[in-house]
Amino acid sequence: MAMARRRNVADGRPAIRPEGAPQAVRLRVTALGKGSAIPCAPCLDPNRLWGSACGFIYEDMSTILHVDMDAFFASVEIRDHPEHEGKPVIVGGRADARGVVAAANYIARTFGIHSAMPVSTALRLCPAAVLLPPRLDRYSEVSHQIRAIFERFTPVVEPLSLDEAFLDVSGSLALFGSAQTIGHKIKTMIRNELGMTASIGIAPNKLLAKIASDLEKPDGFVVVPADGIQAFLDPLPVSRIWGVGRVAERKLKGIAIHSIEDLRKTTMKQLEPLFGQKTGRHLLACAQGVDSRPVIPDREAKSISHERTFPQDVDQEDVLYGTLLGLTEQVMRRLRNADKLARCIELKLRFADFSTITRSRHLAAPTDVTSEIWHVLQQLMQQHWNGQPVRLAGMGVSELQHPKARQADLFLEKKHVHQQKVDRVEDEVRERFGKQAIHRGSASATSSAKPNLHDS
Amino acid sequence: MHITLSRMDMLQAVQRCQNIVERRHTVPILSNICLNTGDNELVMTATDLEVGIRTQGAATIHQAGRITVAARKLFDVLKELNADADIDIELDNAFLNIKSGRSRFRLATMPADDFPDVQEDEESSSIHIDGADLATMIASTSFAMSNDETRKYLTGTLFEIDKQGCLNLAATDGHRLALTRASLEQTVEASQSIVPRKAVMEIRKLCEDIPGQVTLNMSDRQIRLTAASHMLTSKLIDARFPSYEDVIPANNPEIAIADRNGLDQILRRIMIVANEFTHDVRLQIKPGELMVFSHNTDQEQAEESIELDYNGPEVEIGFNARYIRDVLSVMHGDTVRISLKDGLSPVLLKEEEDSAASFVIMPMRI
Numbered sequence: 001m002a003m004a005r006r007r008n009v010a011d012g013r014p015a016i017r018p019e020g021a022p023q024a025v026r027l028r029v030t031a032l033g034k035g036s037a038i039p040c041a042p043c044l045d046p047n048r049l050w051g052s053a054c055g056f057i058y059e060d061m062s063t064i065l066h067v068d069m070d071a072f073f074a075s076v077e078i079r080d081h082p083e084h085e086g087k088p089v090i091v092g093g094r095a096d097a098r099g100v101v102a103a104a105n106y107i108a109r110t111f112g113i114h115s116a117m118p119v120s121t122a123l124r125l126c127p128a129a130v131l132l133p134p135r136l137d138r139y140s141e142v143s144h145q146i147r148a149i150f151e152r153f154t155p156v157v158e159p160l161s162l163d164e165a166f167l168d169v170s171g172s173l174a175l176f177g178s179a180q181t182i183g184h185k186i187k188t189m190i191r192n193e194l195g196m197t198a199s200i201g202i203a204p205n206k207l208l209a210k211i212a213s214d215l216e217k218p219d220g221f222v223v224v225p226a227d228g229i230q231a232f233l234d235p236l237p238v239s240r241i242w243g244v245g246r247v248a249e250r251k252l253k254g255i256a257i258h259s260i261e262d263l264r265k266t267t268m269k270q271l272e273p274l275f276g277q278k279t280g281r282h283l284l285a286c287a288q289g290v291d292s293r294p295v296i297p298d299r300e301a302k303s304i305s306h307e308r309t310f311p312q313d314v315d316q317e318d319v320l321y322g323t324l325l326g327l328t329e330q331v332m333r334r335l336r337n338a339d340k341l342a343r344c345i346e347l348k349l350r351f352a353d354f355s356t357i358t359r360s361r362h363l364a365a366p367t368d369v370t371s372e373i374w375h376v377l378q379q380l381m382q383q384h385w386n387g388q389p390v391r392l393a394g395m396g397v398s399e400l401q402h403p404k405a406r407q408a409d410l411f412l413e414k415k416h417v418h419q420q421k422v423d424r425v426e427d428e429v430r431e432r433f434g435k436q437a438i439h440r441g442s443a444s445a446t447s448s449a450k451p452n453l454h455d456s
Numbered sequence: 457m458h459i460t461l462s463r464m465d466m467l468q469a470v471q472r473c474q475n476i477v478e479r480r481h482t483v484p485i486l487s488n489i490c491l492n493t494g495d496n497e498l499v500m501t502a503t504d505l506e507v508g509i510r511t512q513g514a515a516t517i518h519q520a521g522r523i524t525v526a527a528r529k530l531f532d533v534l535k536e537l538n539a540d541a542d543i544d545i546e547l548d549n550a551f552l553n554i555k556s557g558r559s560r561f562r563l564a565t566m567p568a569d570d571f572p573d574v575q576e577d578e579e580s581s582s583i584h585i586d587g588a589d590l591a592t593m594i595a596s597t598s599f600a601m602s603n604d605e606t607r608k609y610l611t612g613t614l615f616e617i618d619k620q621g622c623l624n625l626a627a628t629d630g631h632r633l634a635l636t637r638a639s640l641e642q643t644v645e646a647s648q649s650i651v652p653r654k655a656v657m658e659i660r661k662l663c664e665d666i667p668g669q670v671t672l673n674m675s676d677r678q679i680r681l682t683a684a685s686h687m688l689t690s691k692l693i694d695a696r697f698p699s700y701e702d703v704i705p706a707n708n709p710e711i712a713i714a715d716r717n718g719l720d721q722i723l724r725r726i727m728i729v730a731n732e733f734t735h736d737v738r739l740q741i742k743p744g745e746l747m748v749f750s751h752n753t754d755q756e757q758a759e760e761s762i763e764l765d766y767n768g769p770e771v772e773i774g775f776n777a778r779y780i781r782d783v784l785s786v787m788h789g790d791t792v793r794i795s796l797k798d799g800l801s802p803v804l805l806k807e808e809e810d811s812a813a814s815f816v817i818m819p820m821r822i
Contacts, residue, residue, distance in 0.1 A: 363604070364604040364606075364630060364631070365631070375606070405821070405822050407734065407776060407818065408631075408821055410630055410631065410632075410633060410698075410703045410816065411698045411703065
């Protein structure tokens with residue numbers, strides 16, 4: 001593999017290979033999964049683990065992939081219900097329960113249906129559409145399978161949601177060929193093994209990869225070569241830039257900026273009065289295709305959280321607690337998968353009037369035990385929920401740390417070790433037999449509280 | 457109400473009350489201090505509904521009365537007044553006029569009828585103990601109290617009268633435990649009370665300020681300290697304290713004796729490059745020598761060794777260095793006696809084998 005020019009993101013200096021570092025890093029494919037102890041390939045630092053966001057990027061190679069599943073929820077449903085193939089399919093809540101469209105397949109989209117549209121509107125546009133209720137657990141299971149495909153090629157996977165993720169394959173090139181080759185293999189595997197299509201963008205950074213994957217949807221495959229960034233960006237409309245919505249687009253049109261090329265050739269002087277200094281700079285950087293954010297794998301995440309919007313506002317204690325317990329189990333499973341301990345717990349509640357509270361609490365010692373975190377979350381609920389109807393409930397953990405030095409407890413050590421074992425067994429059962437295979441007593445009783453999903 | 461009293465007496469009393477008053481309480485009158493005339497004295501009370509204090513100052517009573525006034529403001533005024541001059545306080549149409557020398561203040565009041573009683577309730581067993589001794593006992597245990605509201609029962613100090621007629625004070629945050637005991641001269645029924653942090657700290661201050669015997673009354677729900685004419689009451693934390701005796705290692709076979717000051721200084725230095733939250737350091741205990749190591753995620757390292765009176769097998773054990781230093785800082789002797797078993801079991805620290813105070817620290821798994 002030709003050694004690409006490397007740059008340290010933090011200070012912009014050229015990277016220096018640490019003394020004594022191996023010239024080529026051999027990878028063991030079997031160890032790519034959880035808890036991999038592989039030296040970081042990009043910076044060649046033998047003491048740093050791969051996937052630890054070392055701060056190096058290859059600035060002149062296209063090694064960042066953005067993989068975006070096409071109409072993901074709808075595709076899963078059609079695959080599971082082949083009788084709906086060829087029909088317009090909408091996944092969403094019930095029209096009489098102010099449900100919104102979580103996903104629509106491409107046939108449905110030709111009727112003007114799009115995600116986040118009220119289901120009642122969608123059915124007016126296309127009365128013949130098949131409306132299916134969302135099954136989050138199923139999607140998250142398939143999402144897991146997709147992720148497993150990604151991890152055959154690189155451990156540096158940053159999931160954005162259930163159906164899209166960034167991959168950094170800069171450390172995998174020697175093993176699997178160019179990023180383009182890897183991208184094709186991933187597409188083929190998703191098609192052959194899961195029967196679905198994905199759109200892939202490959203570029204030198206996340207910004208461009210995301211724009212690229214969106215360009216030829218569905219079933220797209222767009223590569224932005226490192227020396228063709230301007231040629232790629234210039235003709236595109238400014239609305240392709242993430243964060244440029246209708247309002248920003250209108251403002252830009254007001255100063256005769258339509259394409260990204262127009263934007264690139266403009267000056268801060270013109271942008272600052274409209275957007276302020278920070279956003280102005282950001283827009284210019286985007287127009288130049290500059291983005292130095294590294295791909296941060298889950299195991300380097302700063303926080304992990306889940307939330308759910310209810311189809312109807314909920315004020316029943318058992319439904320709310322049941323949902324929160326389910327969310328806590330999901331979050332804790334991800335935490336353990338990432339091999340982390342959490343020190344801070346956050347509760348999020350949005351009420352009927354859209355007012356939102358977040359309340360957090362610190363633990364004396366970090367933990368990855370579900371029951372310990374759940375205990376604290378319950379205390380937060382008791383303190384901050386006075387029975388008012390809740391529209392959205394969420395929980396998250398943060399201040400994550402590696403488990404290597406853990407303070408043992410004088411009184412709870414035995415219980416803690418026991419609960420850790422229980423969690424591991426539970427994780428394993430779910431891994432092998434699916435998410436529904438095992439439940440905590442109080443979570444299964446309230447599974448009727450179905451979530452309302454928004455496809456992003 | 458109209459009284460005259462010495463500024464010094466009143467300032468001290470108001471300061472004691474001031475410690476109890478919460479800056480921002482949801483009940484406005486609780487920011488106030490209640491002034492009540494007694495027999496040639498002014499009685500001052502303050503409470504936050506958990507902890508309450510009643511304290512006195514000698515005064516000349518021209519006219520009896522009761523009123524409440526903002527504690528903070530009264531304290532600030534008294535602080536500024538001439539140290540030696542007497543103060544004249546008179547209630548005038550819902551305002552309190554304070555005169556001293558050429559200074560005149562007029563402070564707003566609230567009626568005393570709305571002020572909650574500082575309860576003196578229930579039957580309780582009482583014990584007598586030297587105030588200075590009690591202050592020392594608190595000093596050597598209170599550092600181990602927890603701040604973790606999720607384990608409310610650990611956020612105070614256990615005041616226990618055991619079957620042998622001893623007063624035991626125990627505090628723990630689940631990671632370390634401090635225990636000290638004093639034998640009582642009288643026999644009292646065994647009891648356990650968890651006293652909240654704020655009350656513990658105020659009891660210590662009162663005991664340090666007021667020499668001589670103090671009286672502790674403990675009932676099911678309340679503890680009361682009487683020191684001279686001052687009285688402090690506190691609700692107890694309504695929970696069970698964990699059975700702390702079970703976690704005090706009784707049979708740790710290996711004994712190491714180290715220089716207390718030397719060990720503290722090493723830990724202080726080595727901690728510089730330890731993780732700034734967990735302060736984890738590694739101790740390597742071998743015959744004649746203790747090595748202390750630390751490192752952090754930036755791959756910085758430190759190590760240092762100290763002589764150790766030890767003849768057992770080599771033991772490697774991890775600790776939050778802060779916890780060891782907390783213990784060393786409340787000891788007074790030249791040496792510390794460490795009994796240990798292995799790298800995962802709690803260690804016991806004492807000054808001497810028969811010292812009244814014991815400290816248990818749970819290791820870190822490293």
